[in-house]
Amino acid sequence: MAIAYDAPRRPAPKPRRKIPDSLIYEIMDGKPVYRKGYRDVLSGIKTVEEIMGASTLQSIIISHLMKVIFGFLDEDKYFVLTGESGVHLDHRNNLANDIAIYDQTVLTPAKISKKYSDVPPLLAIEIDIEADSEGMTENGYIYKKTRKLFYFGVHKIIWVLTDAQVVLIATPDRTETVDWNKDVEIMDGHTFNIGAYLVRKGITITEL
Template structure:
């Protein structure tokens, strides 16, 4: 899924009811990117709360990655932000990252506020796609968001995709996709291995 381009899709009809701002996940090129499942909320099939939370698998993976990062990160040099940390690229683009590692020389203490970060993280990590990608396609969304983050100054982006059980490692020079039971470097030789961790925990994902 992560290495092949999806075929273009015919746009679905836009919901007739007004879409609440709380269903906007990101802004890309001045257009709202809604949360996955937003159509069910607008049609009354689900509540906003039902589509907002992460699955237990996603939560376990994010927690594992944060713990791994915490084992080697220098707290005097970096900030590690989680929980859909927002980044403000420009007036037309606001994106979110599940985990973002910022150099404190870039995201200085003076820049910590109630607003999105307006400087790039060194590394961004995403666990699955939380956006509705029907019109963009999943691959189109991944590559478009990845390119925008690179243009903003991010040095490395890691996508963990739980359905195909792969990890996509992107740098400005190349994009590589590996099975999630392989060691993947985060930074400075420090790695994670999702498959091995899940096996250790007795977690089996079909």
């Protein structure tokens, strides 16, 4: 008499651990872009707070840029937003800017709410890459985000990259990368120079 045996069963796949929303930095093309260091949080090496905070160098650069901007900007014509200001491009794309300058004729009082901005800033400034560029290079992430912001209507995007000690200046017509010891125009002929500012403050950054 034949004896029937059950075929061996494959072990059930383990469910993927749900990644908390607090680790999502942006949404691109309908997919979450996680914060740099999120894997360390999932493995218990770091806390969420540890990967969300800016370094002292990043904070000093942002503070300096804000001082430069407020030194020439007409506050009756422009808004300056900071603190990872959210930008809602469409239902598949929510991005963040470290500093965003808005024309008040575009970001009108009626557009101010508890939601992300759904109108483009005139100019965006990014200090380093805060996203985990999983699936692409860091340069790929920079260019993809820059391109999306241009399609949305941003006129100019400036990236300050502290590891490489360079500044990338992008407009729809041209992209240029310069040493951060050179003067870089923000708008209307007004410039900043990260290297000169750090020297003036006695701050030495070892090049990696």
